[in-house]
Amino acid sequence: MGIDRRxxxxxxAASGAMLGASALMPxxxxxxxxxxxxxxxxxxxxxxxxxxxxxxxxxxFAVDEINAQGGLLGRKLKxxxxxxxxxxxxxxxxxxxxxxxxxxxxVHGGITSASREVIRPALRRFNTLYFYNTLYEGxxxxxxxxxxxTTPAQTVQKLVPHVMKKWGKKVYTIAADYNYGQITSAWVKxxxxxxxxxxxxxxxxxxxxxxxxxxxxxxxxxxPDLVMSVLVGAAHLGFYRQWAAAGMKKQIPIASTTFGxxxxxxxxxxxxxxxxxxxxxxxxxxxxxxxxxAFKAKVQAKLGAxxxxxxxxxxxxxxxxxxxxxxxxxxxxxxxxTLDRMKVIEAxxxxxxxxxxxxxVTIDPVTHHVTRDVYLADLKNREFVILESFAxxxxxxxxxxxxxxxxxxxNQHYQIKL
Amino acid sequence: MDYGLVVLIEVLRAIAGLVLISIGLxxxxxxxxxxxxxxxxxxxxxxxxxxxxxxxxxxxxxxMLVLAPLVVxxxxxxxxxxxxxxxxxxxxxxxxxxxGLSLFIVGFxxxxxxxxxxxxxxxVGSFEIGRFRVAGYSLFIILVGAVLLAAxxxxxxxxxxGLIARGTMQNPNMAAALGLSPPRIYMVTFGIGAAxxxxxxxxxxxxxxxxPTMGIAFIAQAFIxxxxxxxxxxxxxxxxxxxxxxxxxxxxxxxxxxxxxxxLLFIAVVLLRILPQGITGRFFRxxx
Numbered sequence: 001m002g003i004d005r006r007x008x009x010x011x012x013a014a015s016g017a018m019l020g021a022s023a024l025m026p027x028x029x030x031x032x033x034x035x036x037x038x039x040x041x042x043x044x045x046x047x048x049x050x051x052x053x054x055x056x057x058x059x060x061f062a063v064d065e066i067n068a069q070g071g072l073l074g075r076k077l078k079x080x081x082x083x084x085x086x087x088x089x090x091x092x093x094x095x096x097x098x099x100x101x102x103x104x105x106x107v108h109g110g111i112t113s114a115s116r117e118v119i120r121p122a123l124r125r126f127n128t129l130y131f132y133n134t135l136y137e138g139x140x141x142x143x144x145x146x147x148x149x150t151t152p153a154q155t156v157q158k159l160v161p162h163v164m165k166k167w168g169k170k171v172y173t174i175a176a177d178y179n180y181g182q183i184t185s186a187w188v189k190x191x192x193x194x195x196x197x198x199x200x201x202x203x204x205x206x207x208x209x210x211x212x213x214x215x216x217x218x219x220x221x222x223x224p225d226l227v228m229s230v231l232v233g234a235a236h237l238g239f240y241r242q243w244a245a246a247g248m249k250k251q252i253p254i255a256s257t258t259f260g261x262x263x264x265x266x267x268x269x270x271x272x273x274x275x276x277x278x279x280x281x282x283x284x285x286x287x288x289x290x291x292x293x294a295f296k297a298k299v300q301a302k303l304g305a306x307x308x309x310x311x312x313x314x315x316x317x318x319x320x321x322x323x324x325x326x327x328x329x330x331x332x333x334x335x336x337x338t339l340d341r342m343k344v345i346e347a348x349x350x351x352x353x354x355x356x357x358x359x360x361v362t363i364d365p366v367t368h369h370v371t372r373d374v375y376l377a378d379l380k381n382r383e384f385v386i387l388e389s390f391a392x393x394x395x396x397x398x399x400x401x402x403x404x405x406x407x408x409x410x411n412q413h414y415q416i417k418l
Numbered sequence: 419m420d421y422g423l424v425v426l427i428e429v430l431r432a433i434a435g436l437v438l439i440s441i442g443l444x445x446x447x448x449x450x451x452x453x454x455x456x457x458x459x460x461x462x463x464x465x466x467x468x469x470x471x472x473x474x475x476x477x478x479x480x481x482m483l484v485l486a487p488l489v490v491x492x493x494x495x496x497x498x499x500x501x502x503x504x505x506x507x508x509x510x511x512x513x514x515x516x517x518g519l520s521l522f523i524v525g526f527x528x529x530x531x532x533x534x535x536x537x538x539x540x541x542v543g544s545f546e547i548g549r550f551r552v553a554g555y556s557l558f559i560i561l562v563g564a565v566l567l568a569a570x571x572x573x574x575x576x577x578x579x580g581l582i583a584r585g586t587m588q589n590p591n592m593a594a595a596l597g598l599s600p601p602r603i604y605m606v607t608f609g610i611g612a613a614x615x616x617x618x619x620x621x622x623x624x625x626x627x628x629x630p631t632m633g634i635a636f637i638a639q640a641f642i643x644x645x646x647x648x649x650x651x652x653x654x655x656x657x658x659x660x661x662x663x664x665x666x667x668x669x670x671x672x673x674x675x676x677x678x679x680x681x682l683l684f685i686a687v688v689l690l691r692i693l694p695q696g697i698t699g700r701f702f703r704x705x706x
Contacts (some may be wrong), residue, residue, distance in 0.1 A: 045533035045534065046534065047629070049533065049534075050534075085533065092618075136679050177676070203674060204674060205675060206676060208635060209675050210625060210626040210635075211675065213428050213431060213432075213553075213556065214428050214667060214670045214675070215675075217421075217424045217425065217428060217552075217671070218671065220549065220551065221421055221426075221549075221550075223549075234535035234627065234629070235535070235626075236626070237535075237537070238625060238626065240585040240626075241539065241625075242553060242625070245542070245544060245551060245555055246542070246544050246551045246553040247544030247545075247546075247551040247553075248551055251551065268535075268537060269537070269539075273539075277513075280666075300617070328540045418596065
């Protein structure tokens with residue numbers, strides 16, 4: 001039997017249609033199926049892996065915990081974890097993949113502000129709810145996005161007067177050269193000047209710079225009372241190594257808006273190199289409350305001890321805010337009684353408040369940021385010794401510019417003007 | 419006064435850094451005409467040798483000065499035997515082959531050791547110059563750079579091996595007629611180029627930390643230095659490193675590291691417009 005052209009076309013059209021139908025079938029199945037899918041986009045490898053790995057681990061831990069308590073809406077959660085490899089192109093394509101192919105109900109993720117600004121517009125376009133759980137420079141105003149980390153009005157505002165009172169009024173800022181570093185160093189300047197001090201210079205470094213020799217000499221020539229580090233990522237750890245190697249540790253003290261916030265920085269460099277760096281975040285593992293102790297014990301029992309002792313996640317602001325972001329979303333879904341994106345957003349905007357390892361965390365309906373407790377700590381032999389705590393700090397910086405109640409369709413990233 | 423001295427040390431360190439990353443390439447590319455795109459990966463392997471040896475409890479200095487050149491030298495010889503020896507005289511083909519090799523090495527190291535930054539600390543201490551404190555390791559890098567340049571001159575000029583290598587690169591047929599074995603000399607020369615690169619990677623590892631993709635940061639600077647230097651290996655590498663290193667480092671002092679890199683590239687472009695044969699195409703022509 002010969003196959004003529006018409007027969008071939010018919011046959012291939014029919015088989016094509018069947019293939020298409022069968023490819024669509026599982027999609028329908030997952031949309032109504034048992035598991036609720038949750039996306040997690042974190043840099044598990046590459047230059048930011050020391051921050052991304054614990055975030056992804058703790059997100060998985062949060063999913064397991066919710067499942068152990070019976071899941072959400074009678075269904076189990078399933079984490080779709082994607083490794084963005086510290087690569088912006090992968091953020092774009094993986095965000096598209098989890099939103100359109102996997103059709104997740106929410107995405108938690110993004111570490112650098114640069115990566116957030118890659119996936120935030122994409123997830124808004126795909127109508128996929130987004131949680132950004134990292135401390136950042138503040139100012140995101142987008143109804144589809146919730147930011148659970150701290151912002152400068154919560155942390156830098158406390159850190160700057162504290163270290164200026166302790167060490168002196170002349171500050172030298174070194175910062176990562178992208179939106180987070182640029183905007184945060186502007187906040188540093190604002191708070192230093194408000195407290196009667198002076199920023200001698202602000203130097204910016206791309207994320208792959210490893211040689212800080214000239215900078216260290218320039219800092220010595222400027223003779224500041226303290227160095228404010230807004231450096232980000234593994235390459236920039238070279239600064240702390242070279243600073244200690246030049247014997248500067250005892251000469252000029254360092255405060256930082258990033259050191260130890262993300263993860264294993266204090267582990268990657270020696271205790272002598274990190275000794276005495278003062279920071280201010282929304283969470284430290286040394287917070288002395290029963291809730292935090294119970295949380296730490298649970299994480300350790302499930303995932304192992306934190307490095308260097310074990311392979312468990314390091315509990316820091318980034319990883320714990322990821323846990324808290326997941327719990328806030330789950331509370332929103334429970335309250336809404338549905339996975340419908342708008343209904344969940346409205347439920348979250350009712351001002352959901354949870355008692356978390358870091359203290360009480362409340363969603364601010366006007367900005368989609370959170371009001372939370374903030375702590376100030378000194379690093380002593382790889383341990384954060386908490387010096388001061390500040391209860392229930394509102395995200396005042398974003399509140400000054402963003403009102404999602406009045407303008408629900410706003411989609412902006414406001415930046416501080418000096 | 420003290421500031422001037424400190425700037426001088428940093429400039430010398432930048433020059434020594436360029437010498438370190440490009441001297442191996444000067445031999446492999448400048449002498450043997452192999453466009454070795456995998457040069458950055460040789461540096462990376464040197465760095466990994468030091469980090470892994472330090473983790474295994476081996477003395478860091480032994481790892482840096484002995485193991486790193488040894489391991490990368492042997493890897494170089496193996497690569498020469500497997501790929502490069504079929505490609506002598508085919509410059510564009512060496513570019514493609516070593517590019518593939520570079521992707522393979524990066525992928526291989528990522529799979530085995532993970533795409534994670536690893537560091538190693540050496541304690542050299544620091545010293546004071548007036549109001550400033552300088553890391554002792556900066557002086558160590560300057561020392562290694564100077565010793566490497568001097569040793570390369572000495573080997574090429576005063577030893578039989580150097581004479582034979584130079585002669586073979588100029589005219590392999592004549593060398594063969596005189597009873598030498600060009601394939602073996604190529605192999606040894608390539609191995610030495612790789613070993614020097616491994617040493618450089620090892621010495622730089624404590625400053626930069628190591629990650630499988632670190633080679634990319636060095637490959638452009640290495641090629642720019644060698645090409646700007648021109649035909650003479652030592653004089654070319656030395657003069658190009660001095661010029662480019664001081665321009666970029668002084669610009670960095672005056673502005674930021676980004677502008678410093680821009681200044682380096684700018685000078686290189688201008689220089690190649692004026693001196694298409696590199697610095698040693700016009701000056702120091704009869705030197706090594």
